Amino acid sequence: MRIDAIDQRGVYSPLRRFMKLILRDKAGLFGVILFLLIVLIAIFAPQISPHDPLQQNLRLSRQPPAWQAGGTWEYPLGTDNLGRDMLSRIIYGTRVSLTVGFLGVLIASTLGLVLGMLAGYMGGRTDSFIMWITNLFLAVPYLLLVVVVASILGRSLLNVILIFGFTNAPLFVRITRGEVLRIRKSGYVESAISLGASQGRILFDHILPNLIGPLLTVATFEMSGMIFYEAGLGFLGLSVPPNIPSWGNMLSAGRQYIQFSPWIAAYPGLAIVFTSLSMNLLGDWLRDVLDPKIRRSA
């Protein structure tokens, strides 16, 4: 059924099909719009930021947001403890979060795809070995693994991306392998084999396209998770260096002021919540669209 759906893609205009699917689900629509908005914010950060996110003005530190007493529209979301514009920092933080999330997921899914397909397709010892390694990583509580590795490697953007990329790969391995096994068992691929299709052809023509759907869904959720966990690392002082305006660093710095300048921690917190929300809604919607069984029940 899924195979049919994918194969029919060429028949309809993909855009029309997308519009039809997205308009049916209000929550999904909201998620997609929010997500696109966040991506646009990240891309056009230099154009839309009212200030330089690193420019401090100590005389104007901890100004409240514009609508509170003492706030000005010069700094719509107020300023942080060093007088830097909160809005600009949150806008630039979008770049850090999306970079971490996107590249992290790219590394994790690429690794996961290759190893998962290898495991699922080769079977036997290769499969056992890859799955053993995978389960190994899954046995150590995820956050503990991330915190320990981050503390060993030290603070840098690249390290954060690599850590998330590698520690998330096992999940993708597991899902890829499961899908490969499922697809291989389906009559569709079995008939292709019996018709004498080559191994490579089966992998690339039949199995790979069918993997994209489930992996895309998982990738969306995982990206949201990475953005979430970047904030967590920032809170422990293990994320990107402090001179990069990431939401995690902002939250970490803002927590000292939570009682008397709550906006310093509140807005990066909200940014994380909204980004995470958009991706979760997007993921829910993708799963509904790509998995007809659940679609019907939801």
Add this chain to the structure above:
Amino acid sequence: MEKKKIIGLGLVFLVMVGTGTALAGGGREAPAAPVSTLRVAVPTFPNSLDASIAAERNAQNVAWQMFDSLVWANDQNIVEPALAERWDISDDGTVYTFHLRRGVTFHNGEPFNADAVVYSWERGTQPHIEWSDRWGRAKSVEAVDEYTVRITTEEPDPLLLGVMAQHWNIIPPRYTQEVGDDGFGQAPVGTGPFEFVEWVREGRIVMRANPNYWREGLPRVDQVIFRPIPESSTRMAAIQTGEVDIVNRLTVEQAEALEGVPGVNVVTYPIDRVFYIAFNNLTTGVDQPTEDARVRRAMNYAVDRQAIIDSLFGGRAQLATGLMTESNLGYDHSIDPYPYDPARARRLLADAGYPDGFEIGFAAPAGAYTNFEQVAEAIQGYLADVGIRTSLDIMESGRYWDLEAEKALPPLFGDSWSERSGESLPRLLGALGGWDASFSAWSDPTIDDYLARIGVTVDQDERAQLYRELHQFMYDDPPFIYLYVPETFEATRDNVVDYMPRAAEDYFLMFTYIR
């Protein structure tokens, strides 16, 4: 059948939750409060309650409430008698004879005598002891008779008494041998004002007043409970709700916010740490304009340090006049900090042959000190105003300190140095010791001479005079841009009396009481 299984499984789960909770939490309640209890929040938890093994300041503070040394340094850093009633020093300054206080017993009843001092020193110098180098400042410790101890040093050591006061906790030989070092660190016995009651790991440390304490009338509370709270916003919440009586290591903003809270007093004091921008005349700074004293003075005039303090630290820091702080021996109060005077800076630069300024490298560590990156950026701006163009490199702190130890940082580099001995000698040696010191990039024969003389002058007044002269010399020919001495922020409930933390962030709760 199915249903039963599920119900069964659910029951198993509930029982698991129930017993787990009961096992873990059952029957453990806070002990009933006696007449007067002081509850102190500490930001980290002690690794050990043995003062010779307690690794950092907070652990030391907890441990030292239970111990005494032979001598004690009072709030003015003057060494006073403690377990030793008096002492004589030989003419060459290497032999100390201590006459011990009689009739003192350890909390477990063991008598305090010369053997206990000798045993404490022998154990303290073993390599696995955290502060073995401090114990090791004495070459030998011998019992002359039951209440006389002779301590010998290799060379005259003017810091010996201060170090003893800070690090030599006298322990009972019999008990320590019985329980071993680990056991001692978990349930220590000393002669101090408080005796150990219990240590619930990472939960609480409870001590009660030593009824036989040799200092008459002390301590003034019946019980002290230390509570570890690592998160500073939680510490702030806990002092507001009155769950603890004393908190330390707050941020300046938290202190400001607490100033308006009824029932809470904010305690602020400068700590013994100096921030500076160092010059280099050993490696990267050779043949640079900064070898000229006029240039270095110009740079001290060029930076508006008060503005930096006002904006970045809410005015809560003091201008440094040298590498010494007010609490240090021989600090010259008549020296005023360099004023902000960019015109004078330009004149000095012109005199030195740089009317249009010059270019020079500048580095600072990231994330190591509060707002220090911003301080460095501000300094870069001020230097540019008088024509000194710097390329500021803010580096990850681990790499920064590696480079600093290799003397491979640019000719201008920022850092800070704290000291706990009450004297500035270790800091001066560390930051100015030339090739011999791992974090120094400066060498000046006059300074070397002063430091060598201070290092062998046992007489406190003579030493103070040498410090004063050096202070003036280093003001006129500054090897640093002197920045600031930071303050630390603590808070107490307003019924806490006589809580007096000192510049090294140490405190003695025997004087403190609850009104």
Add this chain to the structure above:
Amino acid sequence: MQRYLLSRLIQSVVLMIGVLVLVFFIVRLTGDPARLMMPRDASPENIQAFREAMGFDAPLHVQFFNYMRGALTGDFGRSLHYRAPAMSLVVERIPATLELALAALFFALVVSIPLGIIGGTRPGSIWDTLCRGIGLIGQTVPNFWLALMLIVFFSVELRWFPTFGRDGLRSLVLPAIALGFFPLGKFTRLVRASVLEIRNEDYIRTAYSKGLLEQHILTRHIFRNVAITLVSIVGVQFGYMLGGSIYIESIFAWPGIGRMVNEAVQARDFPLVQAIAVFTAGFVVLLNLLTDIAYAVIDPRIRYEN
């Protein structure tokens, strides 16, 4: 059944050996564990002395052999910071962490099961919206942020609960809510989905519409499905909570393993970090084993498939 149990047991043991190997190599990720564990101003001589004392100067295979031999007897060396056997430090903190995790789990289940069932049985209703909302919020609000907010509101403003510490039941409430919020979201979503799923099974729908299925039988089916779903996820969530406790225990000054992770990492006390990693991984492996067994008990098909 016995064969299934035995094979799962062997798998678990092999996995644990793998975890030991993994932890051994993680600490050597930067190549020089001695440099990693020593303070920044340690002299080269001190580092060398430390390297020798810890046996880091031995060839890698010798180090590995010594490590494994120690590990198999429960000896992970001494904590550098606390100067005590690392594993006994971990074991000491188990009750506090277990108490918190179980309380969080309890909170999450007590709220999510009714909420998810109500939401799932009335899709599209206001309850369903609430249910989906909680599900999303639970998964998008960072727990440490929630923890700080709970302290400000319930401790400082209302003075209902203590701000920190482990002093009886009242002090357990806020940390348990903060830690249980993420699983709460997850459980609510899953319970709702599993209720929807069973209601939409063709045979159930047909039977129900024809009046062949009575309400209480439907209810039974729903509960069974919910139970299966939850059993499969509780183990995984427990692992998550061990991680999440790093934050919650630090903020609430809760004397458990999570807080010790934070302190050990800050103090660069890697023997202790090793012991914690191995212990928690062992716990998760054990939990997964129990989950599988519970699963096999509920759903007999599983054991034959494997």
